[in-house]
Amino acid sequence: MSKQHYEDQYLDLMRRTWTQGDERRDRTGIGTRSVFGATLRFDLAEGAMPLVTTKRVYWKTATRELLWFLTGDTNIRPLVLQDVKIWNEWPHARYVDETGDEIALNDFIARIADDPAFAAKWGDLGPVYGKQWVDWPTYQPVKGGLYRKGPGVNQVAEVVASLRNNPGSRRHIIEGWNVAELDRMALPPCHKTYQFHVAGSRLNCLLYQRSCDVALGLPFNLWSAALLTRMIAQQVDLEPGELVWMGGDTHLYLNHADLVEEQLSREPQGHPRLKILRRPSTIFDYRIxxxxVRDYTPHGPIKAPVAV
Known part of the structure; x- marks a missing residue:
């Protein structure tokens, strides 16, 4: 019997979600099939990455998004200028809703790219991931029972420091779920909690994701979490360990039937490896x-609509 490919567990989750998931109505109105409490585990030793091969995953796009998170920026313009389209639909929908202007998505994005003032007004997503990761807001009491804004908390920098100085801590956590600011976010964080754990010379990461689109989102989420683990491990002189992914509401959209059937008909192929070509001075100084990535020879891409 041949050894199981690392991607088989992802395909098993997709199959179980599609065939056994509870069919339910959701925020988008499209409908999903959903399972709850899924777990995947990937060993990151020797450069291994959980990069899906049964369809092409644009890992550079996911990497650019992660690097954008680490800047703390919440405006899509830096992504648009790199031709990263992940977040385009949300500000476009807000613009159409608030102005009544039925501008086409491509025309809206062209204005974001060409007009910095327009982008500043309509391209911001609110205090999403990066803002919470590197500038979590704090408040300080002043006279009269009032509060003023204090210095933001850079959770990423604090985790790097704590891994260096107190590797046995159980508080190596990056949290995106800021309850006080959820209603200001274009989309509340899906990949919300990262916890890191040192075992000997290896750095492990557990990612809890409250909501997960198995078809479109999860391949990006797995890559990004593994990449962040690799970057932090390099910064704190540890070897990459295991990535443990845990999903809350883990679902497939009902309009993704063609994608699901096509992807489940394919066999995983190859074992791609990631090499980090230099060690920047800080976690915030990596570049694309x-x-x-070596030995990545995936099947072709599979397109499917994004639910907004």
Missing amino acids: EDFE
């Missing part, structure tokens, strides 16, 4: 050119 620092990452090289």
Whole structure:
């Protein structure tokens, strides 16, 4: 019997969600099939990455998004200028809703790219991931029972420091679920909690995701979590360990039937590896050119609509 490919567990989750998931109405109105409490585990030793091969995953796009998170920026313009389209639909929908202007998505994005003032007004997503990761708001009491804004908390920098100085801590956590600011976010964080754990010389990461689109989102989420683990491990002189992914509401959209059937008909192939080509001075100084993926020969891409 041949050894199981690392991707088989992802395909098993997709199959179980599609065939056994509870069919339910959801926020988007499209409907999903959903399972709850899924777990996947991937060993990141020797450069291994959980990069899906049964369809092409644009890992550079996911990497650019992660690097954007680490800047703390919440405006889509830096992504648009890199041709990263992940977040385009949300500000476009808000613009159409608030102005009544039925501008086409491509025309809206062209204005974001060409007009910084327009982008500043309509391209912001609210205090999403990056804001919470590197500038979690704090408040300080002043006279009269009032509060003023204090210095933001850089959770990423604090985790790097705590891993260096107190590796046995159980508080190596990056949290995105800021209850006080959820209603200001274009989309509340799906991949919400990262916890890191040192075992000997290896750095493990557990990602809890409250909501997960198995078809479109999860391949990006797995890559990004593994990449963040690799980057932090390099910064704190540890070897990459295990990525443990846990999903709350883990679902497939009912309009993704063609994608699901096509992807489940394919066999995983190859074992891609990631090489980080340099060690920047901090976790915030990586560039897209620092990452090289080898031996990635996936099946072709599979397109499907994004639910907004």
